[in-house]
Amino acid sequence: MQDAHVILNDITEECRPPSSLITRVSYFAVFDGHGGIRASKFAAQNLHQNLIRKFPKGDVSSVEKTVKRCLLDTFKHTDEEFLKQASSQDGRVLGVLEVSRSIGDGQYKRCGVTSVPDIRRCQLTPNDRFILLACDGLFKVFTPEEAVNFILSCLEDEKIQSREGKPAVDARYEAACNRLASKAVQRGSADNVTVMVVRIGL
Structure with missing residues (x-):
């Protein structure tokens, strides 16, 4: 099994967000391993830790923009950390990737693969389950x-x-x-x- 996942129902205390603007922070993630477990395991162990460290604290002018920047920085930092520790050939895909975003896969970064996530803000409704x-x-x-x-x-x-x-x-x-x-x-x-x-x- 090359996948990894993380379930953190409440990391509000660790993130310490501006209390008047963000009442709760939860973290759920699925990491799909590509040809090995190293990158998915690394992301599962480190991505949320980097998010907590980078989460906005104190007064912010725009919560949405600040959180988006935090997420972008978190993915970029985690990718850079992994690439420093891992050889791009060890345990990585040697064929064609089926993803456009990846932590690791250094040899594919010059071909358009990126660690930058696709971020969307969704307004939940009472009908969402x-x-x-x-x-x-x-x-x-x-x-x-x-x-x-x-x-x-x-x-x-x-x-x-x-x-x-x-x-x-x-x-x-x-x-x-x-x-x-x-x-x-x-x-x-x-x-x-x-x-x-x-x-x-x-």
Whole structure:
């Protein structure tokens, strides 16, 4: 398994954001390893630490612009740290990458691959129930719409019972992740499949 993931429900205290502007900071990430686990493991161990160190503190004129700059700097810094420590040939893809953004893969940076993330601000509504994070192993055999509908069907499956004292809703989210990953493998995905579903609604 070359993928890695991180779930940090609340890092507000560590980030110490301007309390009047940002009430909570959460961090969820899926890292897809390419030909080895070194970069995904490094990112899982270091990206959130760099984010915490760079997170804006004190008064800021524009929260959105400042946080975006923080994220850009965090990815760039993490990429530079990794490339200093790792040989570009050791454990890296020797063929053609299927991604346009990467931490590591130094030999491809001159070909257009970049560590700069695609950042979008989304306004959540009462109708939003979850955020799906997954590596390309899932999306090779599922469209985003298919994946969302699959998860919704699991969340509505009353046959899924709670276990070990977990609330039924938590059991259904966990089952949705496991079933979706398993279904991707059944559909023929030969890649690693990591699925994370973050509950944001009731």
